[in-house]
Amino acid sequence: MPPIRFGVNYTPTRGWFHHWLDFDLDEVRSDLDSVAALGLDHVRVFPLWPLFQPNRTLIRPRAVDQLVSLADAAAERGLDVAVDGLQGHLSSFDFVPAWTTTWHRRNLFSDPDVLDGQAAYLETLAAALADRPNFLGMTLGNETNQFSGDPHPDPDRITPDQASAWLERMLAACERGAPGRLHLHASYDAAWYLDGHPFTPEHSATLGALTAVHAWVFNGTAQRYGRESTATAQHAAYLIELSKAWAEDPARPVWLQEVGAPAPHIPAEHGPAFVRDTVRAALDCTELWGITWWCSHDVDRALADFPELEYSLGLLTNGRQAKPQGLAFADAVREERAAPHVPAPRTLALAVESGTPCAPGGPVFEAWMRLAERGLRPACVRSERVADSAHLKDRGIAEVIQPHEV
Structure with a gap:
């Protein structure tokens, strides 16, 4: 594996993601200066779909040019x-264009005209950046799967085949x-944890160049187990390992694309420890592509109606000063680059039966965390693959146990 990538999800200091309406490249440059000062190597950026494609057949050239100028900066x-x-x-707000809502209400995942518009838009953005050496690639969208079912208040219902x-x-x-x-593509954890969700673990672990996981401990993990628990510290590592159970390629890379320290579940004074524990646990997973923290800068409190926890997730303040958790992340990056950790294969695996709940509180999660508390390094393997000796050998798995055996 190449060196682990370390980056941040870029939240602009001036206007949040609404900055595209009043795009100021000098402000962007200042933001990126403060990101680079942490020693990071990439940013994940978010052009707002309704602003870039306000009409199904209008993809605004100036907006695309601004995205390219951000990439160049x-x-x-x-x-x-x-x-x-x-x-x-x-961050609790939905951004979909007017041509998919109210009087023009159409399914985001199955309407032929919407699909044509989406495909044209994604191809346009990718093509505009294709010649930039620092362009990593496209993620289809941020947790777009949340529109496909509960608990969304107005879901676009589809089947797993339609999602595929x-x-x-x-x-x-x-x-x-x-x-x-x-x-x-990147799903929020319903793809792994919510029974009957149309975006499935197979989709995440087999489609696209790599698997992305978003590991948020406000999903019940920190509430149930506590901020200093093994479950909270190892939640990201658990999702990374869980994702590998569905991967057809044992060497498929996994990107920890979102992880953060949400208050009050992780109080500010505990943020640096959470950063260190989370990064250390993730780095002990083989096939890790990178860690991208959420997020770069705190949300400006002049902006209204965000959930309280969203205002303080940054590694840097809204004034571009590194916070304690930002310094902790920078320290972890320096340490890894100075002496890269090469994780050994996880020889003990937990069998995951199809249909068994994998969410916090469920038998798989509980068993995996009990093993981790004992100092063991569990992997996950689907029950259908337990008898596949070649698969187990490729992954370095020597022993498989059932959740009820832990």
Whole structure:
């Protein structure tokens, strides 16, 4: 594996993601200077879909040019850029264009006209960046799967087969625009934890260039087990290992694309310890591609109606000063680069039966965490693969146990 990538999800200090309405490249440069000062190597950026494609057949050239100028500014600071296309959902707000809502209400995942518009948009963004050496690739959107079912208040209902067809078509559009880059999709943890969700573990672990996981401990982990528990410290590592149970390729990379320290579940004074514990646990997983923290800068408190925890997730203040957790992340990055950790294969695996709840509180989660508390390093393997000796050998697994045996 190449060196682990360390980056941050870029939240602009002036106007948050609404900054695209009043795009100021000097402000962006100042933000990126403060990111680069932490020693990071990439940013994940979020063009707001309704602003870039306000009409199904209008993709605004100026907006696309601004995205390219942001990527160029990042390159000047030694930062690579990953781009999310169809935002959908960011920090409790939904961003979908008017041509998919109310009087024009159409299913985001199955309506033919919407699909045509989405594919054209993703291909356009990818093509605009295809010649930039620091362009990593496209993510289809930020947790777009949350629109497909509960608990969304107005979901676009689809089947897993429809989700698969949507993912394959949109990934193909990205590939047409920028061949050979890291194009992927990213679901919030319902794909792993919510029974009956149309976006499945198989989708996450088999479609796209790599698997992305978003590991948020406000999903019940910190509330149930406590901020200083093994479950909270190892939650990201658990998701990384769980994802490998569905991967067809044992060497498929996994990107910890979002992880953060949400208050009050992780109080500010405990933030640095959470950063260190989370990074250390993730680095002990084989096939890790990188860690991208959420987020770069705190949200400006002049902006209204965010959930309270969203205002303080940054590694840096809204004034671009490194916070204690930002310094802790920078220290972890320096330590890893100075002496890279090479994790050994996880020889003990926990069997995961199809349909068994994997969410916090469920038998798989509980068993995995009990093993981790004993100082063991559990992997996960689907029950259907337990008898596949070649698969187990490829992954370095020597022993498989059932959750009830732990």
